[in-house]
Structures are given as C-alpha cells and as structure tokens.
Amino acid sequence: MTFTLERQVTLFKPEGRMDLQGGNALSQKIAAVVPAPGQIWVIDLVKVDFMDSSGLVSLVKGLKTARQHNCHLVICNVTAAVRLVLELTHLDSVFDIFNTYEDVLNIIEDKSLVVAS
Template identity: 85%
Template sequence: MTFTLERQVTLFKPEGRMDLQGGNALSQQINRVVPAPQQLWVIDLGLVDFMDSSGLVSLVKGLKTARQHNCRLVLCNVTAPVRLVIELTHLDSVFEIFNTYEDALSVLENKDLPVAG
C-alpha cells in the first residue's frame, strides 16, 4: 500500500485484495493520518482487483473518520469488479467517485464545493 501526503491532499493507494487483511491495512493507514480541516483524502483503487465486505467496512470507517475531522474523502480509479461491489451495496450514492486522481484533485480548485458531511 502506498501512502502520500502533499499539502492538503492525502493519497491512499491500496493494492490487490481489499479483504479483511487489505481492509485492516487501509484502516491502519487512515488512523495514522493527522487530519487537518478541509484536507482532501483520496483513495485510489486502481490497483485493487477484489473487494469484499471487510474492504467496504474500511472505506466506510475512513469516510466517517474524515467527516469527523472536517475532511473530505473521495474515491478514484475504481476498477470494474470493485465498482460493481460498491454499486450493488448502493455505496456509490455515499462516496464521491472520480475516474482519475487528477479529476479528484479538481475538488480543490472548486472552493465552493462543500465538504461531504
């Protein structure tokens, strides 16, 4: 898993399976972040080829943590199998999903967009 922090953007890049082990790894990375208000947290799922309920739980916990700290969490580069799971669980209406990382960064340029909450 890759973790990057730049200015007001925190990037998480889980890889492989988002099952119990992968979900726990993501949750640990999220818990290590020192949140700053108005920070953008991006979870890039481009290298995730499988997600089960444990992976979904880690995403939802991450979203809850971000909201508690007045941060904004978005998803990008969601692969087809992962998108299917997100859509079947109707979490696509809960998460902001962008096609690319660059698209996700566009929320920083549009300051009138509120933090999801």
C-alpha cells in the first residue's frame, strides 16, 4: 500500500484484497495521518480486486475519523466487484465516489468539493 500527501490531499492506494489483513493495513495508514481541517483523504481502489466486511469496516472507520477532524474522505477508481459490495450494503450512498483520481483533483481545483463540518 502506498500513500502520498500533496497540497491538502492525502492519497491512500491499497492493493489486492481488502479483507482482514488489507483492511487493517488501511486503518493503520489512516490512523498515522495527522489530520488538518480541510484535508481531502482519497482512497484509490484501482488495485483492489476484492472487499469483504473487514474492508468495509476500514472504509467506514476512515470516514468517521475524517469527519471527526473536519476532513473529507472520498473513494475513486472502484472496480466492478468492489462497487457491487458497496451497492449491496448501500454504502455507495454514504461515500463520495469518483471515477478517477483526476476527477477528484479537478473538483478540488474548482473548489466545488465542500468539506462537511
């Protein structure tokens, strides 16, 4: 898993399976971030080919943490298998989902992405 920080965007790129091990790895990376109000946390799922309930828990915990610190968490590049899990659990209506990372950056540059307070 890689993650980078540029501008006020923190990018997480988990890989492989978002099961217990992958979900815990993502949760640890999120916990290591020093949040600043207004930050955008992007979870790029382009390399995630499987997600189970443990992966969903890590996403929801990340969203809760982001909101507590006045940050905004979005996900992008959701594969078909992961999108199906998000739709079946109705979490697709909870998360802001973008097609690509570039789409997220474009919205940020347009300043039309509002951080929930």
